[in-house]
Amino acid sequence: MTLPDVNELYGTDERCRQLLERLRWPEGVQCPRCKDTRVSRMKEYARFECVGCEYQFTVTSGTIFHDSHLPLTRWFLAVLLLVEARKGMSALQLKRTLWGQHKGSYKTAWYLFHRIRAAMRSAERPMMDGVVEMDETYVGGRKRGMGRGPHNKGKEIVIAIRQRGGDVRFFRAEDAKSGTLAKYIRENISKDVECIVTDDFKAYPAAVATNEFTENHFTVNHSLKEYVNGPIHTNTVENAFSLLKRGVIGTWHKISAKHLPAYLAEMEFRFNRRKRGDLFIDTLRHMLTANPLTFEKLTAI
Numbered sequence: 001m002t003l004p005d006v007n008e009l010y011g012t013d014e015r016c017r018q019l020l021e022r023l024r025w026p027e028g029v030q031c032p033r034c035k036d037t038r039v040s041r042m043k044e045y046a047r048f049e050c051v052g053c054e055y056q057f058t059v060t061s062g063t064i065f066h067d068s069h070l071p072l073t074r075w076f077l078a079v080l081l082l083v084e085a086r087k088g089m090s091a092l093q094l095k096r097t098l099w100g101q102h103k104g105s106y107k108t109a110w111y112l113f114h115r116i117r118a119a120m121r122s123a124e125r126p127m128m129d130g131v132v133e134m135d136e137t138y139v140g141g142r143k144r145g146m147g148r149g150p151h152n153k154g155k156e157i158v159i160a161i162r163q164r165g166g167d168v169r170f171f172r173a174e175d176a177k178s179g180t181l182a183k184y185i186r187e188n189i190s191k192d193v194e195c196i197v198t199d200d201f202k203a204y205p206a207a208v209a210t211n212e213f214t215e216n217h218f219t220v221n222h223s224l225k226e227y228v229n230g231p232i233h234t235n236t237v238e239n240a241f242s243l244l245k246r247g248v249i250g251t252w253h254k255i256s257a258k259h260l261p262a263y264l265a266e267m268e269f270r271f272n273r274r275k276r277g278d279l280f281i282d283t284l285r286h287m288l289t290a291n292p293l294t295f296e297k298l299t300a301i
Helices: 003-009 013-024 072-084 091-098 106-121 178-188 204-210 235-252 260-272 279-289 295-299
Strands: 039-041 048-050 131-139 156-163 168-173 195-199 217-220
Touching (some): 013 072, 072 279, 106 260, 168 235, 168 260, 195 204, 204 217, 235 260
Antiparallel strands (some): 039 048, 131 156
């Protein structure tokens, strides 16, 4: 899907709604409250009424689009810009692109992007198998007032697990202790995994042993400047980290710890679907199944 395609195919709110109706109800309109299929379209084209419970609704009711005053055409353009930006797009750039330099508001653009990211976070995560690489990194800069300290002091820990030839998972972690790493291994790696490859970080052996993968665990010794030993390396997962950090440094610039998981979900969702021709449509489909995200909930402490 390209920008001219979106403008041509979905240039009006009516066309946008028609697509959303097909995506949300492929077998016919259904009441989101009582699931009754006896639904009538009201004179106002965009609204439906359930015969069973008399609930009035639209295709966007109870979805990420819920209670939005933005035209659907703007939503569609924002979705395309976000999913096609390999290293992400900032809310300020979205504001300039959709509304211009002196129109619109940064808050609207920021909230719009975060609702799309919330839908991306709802994507399913099947267990990984085959050859799986795992690594940790640190995101962010030194916090003010902390002075000079350890290289990673004040940064956020991000754990990544990637299946070779497959998907990647990003997690914001409170620490990189063996118990935390073991939890991510247990929740994301199948018992049928061929092998797990990590670097020589001291917490990995215990984390792997906890999940009874010791015989399938291989290590590349980065402290001795060893980066590849035949098929034993973590280059695949480090490539994903590289893309993430380029997004942080070159696009988003500053991310709070609170919202970091949302940005990780965006990068993960887009990266795992980068070769799919239906990336735009798939994103809209997730936006129709995800729960609404209010501004109050998003900004709550």
